[in-house]
Amino acid sequence: MTIHKARYHCLAGALAVTLTLAAAPVNATELSMIGGFPEGFVFTTEIAQPFMELVAEESGGDVTVAFTGPDAVPTFEQFEPVQAGVFDLLFTHPAYHAGTTPVGLSIDAISADPVARREAGIIDFIDRHYQDLGMKLIAAPATGSKGFRYFLKEPVAGEPGLDGRKIRGTVSYHPMIEALGGTGVVIPGGEVYSALQTGVVDGAAWSLTGAKDFKWYEVAGYMADPVFGQVGVMVFMNLDAWNSLSADEQAALERAAVRLENGSIDRFDALAASEKDALLELGMEMTAFAPAEGDNFDQLWSNGVWSIATSMDAEPVEALRTLARDAKLSE
16 A cells, blocks of 8 residues: 555545544544554554444444544553543554553464454453553454564574664564564654664564555665564553443444454455565565574564563463463464
């Protein structure tokens, strides 16, 4: 998807929500959402915007959602305002508030299958944990059957493949980056371009979609194989705001969440394939880690996510891992 098309999609979606608002009852409930990604970014156009449309559809226009991006509140500072009730909803990656709790980021080490996650009680477990923090987990859509790759200024050469390199990544990535010889650097996605350009980092660990929107092809020449892991972005809601909804309104949000989760993997797999082709056309080249390292990427990633989460809050994370292992959804 080109940036132009992404913006068109976002505007079209916004128009659909606006038309729904125009036809909505006077006493319709309008919820406010703060999002960790810009309005034209693929995660917003393909997850947040569809969620807003699904909520309006499932509620018959009785519930609508208004989106605000990270220009209003920086990406890494959004959890607390929603927790305090300044906004009703939060669309984010849970690694961005790992300092508050690491339980949400553990989803990246669990199979992306949305039906299996719910049947195994994974979503309910995470939801109960966040309710103790005054938040409710509404949806946990995965951005494809695989989640991540490394984007690098220089090709992989030898082993370890990231030897001596500084690599952008949230805390979830750091054990894996370090195992591959690199050093993890925490930087929001919107700041990675300048960090690559100025040499603050030598590469970035990121999802399979979004690098094109950020124009990283201008400052990083290589995409590395293999891909690995899952991306578990989430929609949370202030618990008091959730409890203030009627039973019908809550049910509408829950139906919207399930539809969002069930449709996201195929949509993002197609987007990832399209983005890879586009980045190659824009001049990026492929590079690859040695098989001795690359063959172990999924296990290295999963163990790394669990280890960092466990080191931050062992009891709930270990309980979640046991639940996922019993359901054969994680290592």
